[in-house]
Amino acid sequence: AQTVTQSQPEMSVQEAETVTLSCTYDTSESNYYLFWYKQPPSRQMILVIRQEAYKQQNATENRFSVNFQKAAKSFSLKISDSQLGDTAMYFCAFDMRFGAGTRLTVKP
Amino acid sequence: AAGVIQSPRHLIKEKRETATLKCYPIPRHDTVYWYQQGPGQDPQFLISFYEKMQSDKGSIPDRFSAQQFSDYHSELNMSSLELGDSALYFCASSVGLAGPASSSYNEQFFGPGTRLTVL
Numbered sequence: 001a002q003t004v005t006q007s008q009p010e011m012s013v014q015e016a017e018t019v020t021l022s023c024t025y026d027t028s029e030s031n032y033y034l035f036w037y038k039q040p041p042s043r044q045m046i047l048v049i050r051q052e053a054y055k056q057q058n059a060t061e062n063r064f065s066v067n068f069q070k071a072a073k074s075f076s077l078k079i080s081d082s083q084l085g086d087t088a089m090y091f092c093a094f095d096m097r098f099g100a101g102t103r104l105t106v107k108p
Numbered sequence: 109a110a111g112v113i114q115s116p117r118h119l120i121k122e123k124r125e126t127a128t129l130k131c132y133p134i135p136r137h138d139t140v141y142w143y144q145q146g147p148g149q150d151p152q153f154l155i156s157f158y159e160k161m162q163s164d165k166g167s168i169p170d171r172f173s174a175q176q177f178s179d180y181h182s183e184l185n186m187s188s189l190e191l192g193d194s195a196l197y198f199c200a201s202s203v204g205l206a207g208p209a210s211s212s213y214n215e216q217f218f219g220p221g222t223r224l225t226v227l
Contacts, residue, residue: 043196045151045218096141096153096166 006092006099013082014107020067021077021102023092029053032094034068034075039101040088048090051075082106110134112201112219120225121189129184129222133201139163140182141216142174143198151198157182158204189226196221 003026013019025034036048051059051068059066063083067076079086087106092099113132121127133140139158143151144167153166157176168174171189176182180201186193200216 043145044220045198045200047215047217050215091150096143096156096164098150098152100150 004092004094004097004099006102008102009100010103010105012105012107013079015082015084017082018078018080019082019104021079021090021092021104023075023077023099025073025075025092025094027073027094034066035093036064036066036075036077037091037093037098038086038088039091040085045091049077079104084108112199112217114197114199114219114222116222117220118223118225120227122227123189123191125189125226127186127189127224129186129197129199129224131182131184131199131201131219133180133182133199134217137201137203137217138180139202139204140176140180141200141202142168142182142184143200145196145198145221146192147195149195154184186224191226194224194226196223 005024008022011019031054034051038046038048049059049061049064049066051066053070058068063080065078075092084106089101089103091101112134115130119127131140141156142154144154145151154168155174156164160176172186174182174184198221199219202216
């Protein structure tokens, strides 16, 4: 069965600092896509970053980057220079399955 | 740019009533996905359609049914509503399938959701 696990229910970070959110998954597929979604209080689901398992290079989108370890089935999200607007729930997703989410609070 | 449209945005129903949620995908998107997100929960995949045919099925209750029409919009029909059906229902759309069955990346674009409250 394909599963997605986020083991950090809540995290906080000071504005301008860096934070890393963890995600592990399980699959028997060889090529696939992994996603991080942000869900702010408005509850809109927003794609933050995606990674193709076939690619060795870690994806980067401005202040957001991933550390993708295929052998370990690990897909963590790093947010640099955290901003107040980054406060949200963050979901790791694989296929149509989502992790339980991490509530990130950025403190001024 | 056009986004996924869901209607209604809010819906209040009584137990044992029926509800129909509608989803209008982004133009030229041929795949629609339905998700249910309970309070404090992660989104749970219900069902998806590609080119008007069911492409994948998740944890959709037997009381629910869905279809995709010729104009690619989709409707989720929910009968015999229960208190536990109260949730945010997301629709997402993509060009082609997004998932292991796809041969290329097809991003899902999410709609704003329909908040269903069952009293």
